[in-house]
Amino acid sequence: MISVPPDPLDVLLLALAGGVLYWGFDRYRRRFKRRDLAIAFALAGGVASFVFVPETFDLVGSLLEIERRYIVVSLLANFVLLGIALYVMSLASGAQNEVAALTRSLTIEQAPRTDGGGETVFVVIPAYDESDTIGTVVSSLPETIHGYAVQPLVVSDGSDDKTAANAAAAGAMVVEHPINQGQGGALKTGFEIALANDAAIVVTADGDGQHPPEELDRLLAPIVDGEADYVMGSRFLGIDRTDNGIVRRTGIRFFTGAINVLMDTDITDCTNGYRAIRGSMLDRLTLTEERFNAPELIIEARKNGLRLTEIPVKIEDRKDGDTKKPKLGFAIGLTRIIVVAWLR
DSSP states (O other): OOOOOOOHHHHHHHHHHHHHHHHHHHHHHHHOOHHHHHHHHHHHHHHHHHHHOTHHHHHHHHHTTOOOHHHHHHHHHHHHHHHHHHHHHHHHHHHHHHHHHHHHHHHHHTOOOOSOGGGEEEEEEEESSOTTTHHHHHHTSOSEETTEEEEEEEEEESOSSSHHHHHHHTTOEEEEESSOOHHHHHHHHHHHHHHHTTOSEEEEOOTTSOSOGGGHHHHHHHHHTTSOSEEEEEEEEEEEOSOOOHHHHHHHHHHHHHHHHHHTOOOSOTTOOOEEEEGGGGGGOOOOOSSOHHHHHHHHHHHTTOOEEEEEEEEOOOSSSOOOOOSTTHHHHHHHHHHHHHHO
């Protein structure tokens, strides 16, 4: 009987399958994640099938009308590679979310407590490297409004300058993220601190001086009068003095229209960060977005039955420094969060 020497390619493929199985076994015994073991078995089985049942690839090739086996193998390998890439991306995203949650948790634990009880309006100001403007923004806020004490809360979001020191010197409650979390992440920290202090109303404002404090009276009035739970400022109903170009303005109107269609609303400015929310309603909102948070807030408020209203406000241009708003990822980010928040 003539012995046929093993095909070197088959030997290589079997060695690869064995290596993948060992990887999966080693991952499982260290982390006990059945997902890792299942992926290893699936990949190893696919590689081994090329050695033991090569006809499988011929069958797939005939279904796809591909005659050459190596093209079928390349096609399937690309699908597997795509799956692995998506899996790695999900792991990275999960790790990033864990770091963000830990960062916010540590920051919230260090936050001071006020004795204002339910008679306080918290003005949450996320700030990233806004040392030139944050002091003026904080000091320009009134001490009381509509009978409520005003408590400025500055969340210094990984700033490398004197943002935190200047805000504290101006009289704000200040907390610091050791790592930049984005505006959405900073607002979530501020919201949790405001809730822990039983804030009656929570206002959000930017740290660059774009949101004039004289607008606060009208922004809070619908909530104080019991007419609304969520009040949004609109630059398109009021006055817009920012240096936004035609492309960005058109984009804002487009995404605002999309939210109106999806959520049966009638708003005009979905990205405006000047807003007021009844404190007792905040814990109804499920907020996951770290950066493009404005559409998520609107969609969550609408889903959870908050009474929304919009008022005209004046938006000033930045007082100093450069904008931190992304340009290239603006449309992509808004599209993603609108779709995710709507389907969630």
